[in-house]
Amino acid sequence: MPSKTTSGNGEPPPRPAEDRTAILWCNLGSPDEPTAPAVRRYLSQFLHDHRVVEIPRALWCLILHGIILRVRPAKSAAKYRSIWLPAGSPLKVWTEKQAKLLAGWLGERGHRLSVRHAMRYASPSIASQLDAAQAEGATRVLVMQAYPQYSATTTASVIDAVTAWTRTKRSLPELRFVNQYHDDPRYIDALAQGVEAYWKQNGRPDQLVMSFHGIPERNIRLGDPYQGQCLETARLLTARLGLSPSAYRVTFQSRFGRAKWLEPYTEPTLRELGAAGTARVDVMCPGFPADCLETLEEIAMEGREAFLHAGGKEFHYIPCLNDSPAWITALTGIAERHLAGWPTKPLPGEASAQNVPR
Numbered sequence: 001m002p003s004k005t006t007s008g009n010g011e012p013p014p015r016p017a018e019d020r021t022a023i024l025w026c027n028l029g030s031p032d033e034p035t036a037p038a039v040r041r042y043l044s045q046f047l048h049d050h051r052v053v054e055i056p057r058a059l060w061c062l063i064l065h066g067i068i069l070r071v072r073p074a075k076s077a078a079k080y081r082s083i084w085l086p087a088g089s090p091l092k093v094w095t096e097k098q099a100k101l102l103a104g105w106l107g108e109r110g111h112r113l114s115v116r117h118a119m120r121y122a123s124p125s126i127a128s129q130l131d132a133a134q135a136e137g138a139t140r141v142l143v144m145q146a147y148p149q150y151s152a153t154t155t156a157s158v159i160d161a162v163t164a165w166t167r168t169k170r171s172l173p174e175l176r177f178v179n180q181y182h183d184d185p186r187y188i189d190a191l192a193q194g195v196e197a198y199w200k201q202n203g204r205p206d207q208l209v210m211s212f213h214g215i216p217e218r219n220i221r222l223g224d225p226y227q228g229q230c231l232e233t234a235r236l237l238t239a240r241l242g243l244s245p246s247a248y249r250v251t252f253q254s255r256f257g258r259a260k261w262l263e264p265y266t267e268p269t270l271r272e273l274g275a276a277g278t279a280r281v282d283v284m285c286p287g288f289p290a291d292c293l294e295t296l297e298e299i300a301m302e303g304r305e306a307f308l309h310a311g312g313k314e315f316h317y318i319p320c321l322n323d324s325p326a327w328i329t330a331l332t333g334i335a336e337r338h339l340a341g342w343p344t345k346p347l348p349g350e351a352s353a354q355n356v357p358r
């Protein structure tokens with residue numbers, strides 16, 4: 001008869017696995033290359049997500065396959081080509097670098113864990129990175145997102161992708177989600193340091209425009225907290241910078257389709273400021289932790305053109321947080337706060353408990 005300490009075949013029972021933590025650093029994702037077919041694949045996955053477009057399925061598939069996926073890929077691919085880096089899409093390059101820096105900084109602070117970057121659309125997918133983390137022995141996963149402001153269109157969609165993965169698995173890691181950090185003092189400080197450093201080198205503008213990605217206004221009416229969180233980020237940042245209300249604007253960009261999105265829209269605001277004779281405008285995008293198509297092309301190229309063409313004199317684009325030390329400090333702090341209770345450093349007496357010989 002097998003003893004209580006064997007698994008029934010004479011072998012000792014499986015040793016309780018040591019808990020290992022992984023952080024999943026998630027962003028939106030980019031096409032794999034700046035070509036129309038690659039952009040079509042990317043947009044098809046992105047725009048089939050019901051969190052992103054809430055139009056009834058049958059009607060939306062008609063519009064999507066009949067018009068959008070025929071016309072938009074070539075136009076978007078040309079825009080992607082204008083910002084593409086030798087190593088790939090800026091969004092992907094920065095997101096990967098942020099994950100590596102976060103791993104390094106947490107490692108230097110004594111944490112034993114891994115950090116993987118994942119993309120909601122295209123690659124590397126959330127499912128593939130969760131598989132890889134589990135294959136490495138991760139029993140705990142902290143999901144962090146490159147969306148400081150919560151929106152169902154982005155944050156909830158990442159959570160959907162993680163929970164879709166859990167439905168395919170028998171043995172699940174413990175999971176935690178960071179849903180938002182729009183008012184985290186470390187995030188605000190990282191933004192402020194970026195602006196202050198830029199102004200120290202380049203002088204100050206007449207107007208600072210803080211441009212956030214838009215969403216349909218209807219989503220706000222249905223309870224999405226996104227707009228309020230953007231406004232709170234802007235309030236905290238301008239207070240930290242000591243700006244009076246007449247020195248800045250908060251705007252929303254990247255409108256898609258004909259429905260009413262959050263206003264004021266960025267590009268008309270830039271035209272209005274140019275036409276009103278504003279000599280210099282600086283634009284920053286506090287909701288985007290990494291530079292991407294929406295900041296480098298839509299703001300730094302198209303926005304510049306709109307402002308100058310309307311009569312403005314000087315346009316400056318202040319880069320996103322990207323790999324700034326203040327941002328990696330902020331990410332490290334946000335991660336550490338959410339890791340509480342999941343020891344990633346040996347606790348007094350605990351290290352030996354996991355090494356008791358059997």
Ligand SMILES: C=CC1=C(C)c2cc3[nH]c(cc4nc(cc5[nH]c(cc1n2)c(C)c5CCC(=O)O)C(CCC(=O)O)=C4C)c(C)c3C=C
Nearest residue numbers: 028029030031052076091151153154213215256292293294
């Ligand atoms: C269709 C509706 C869209 C909603 C709603 C939306 C919300 C949303 N998006 C971001 C962040 C990013 N969006 C990016 C690109 C992008 N966004 C949409 C549409 C919606 N976004 C499209 C169709 C595209 C693709 C490009 C194009 O064809 O215009 C990006 C950049 C991706 C890159 O590869 O660089 C980011 C980042 C947020 C934060 C948000 C809601 C809060």
Ligand SMILES: [Fe+2]
Nearest residue numbers: 048061064065
């Ligand atoms: Fe479809």
Ligand SMILES: [Fe+2]
Nearest residue numbers: 028213254294
């Ligand atoms: Fe978007």
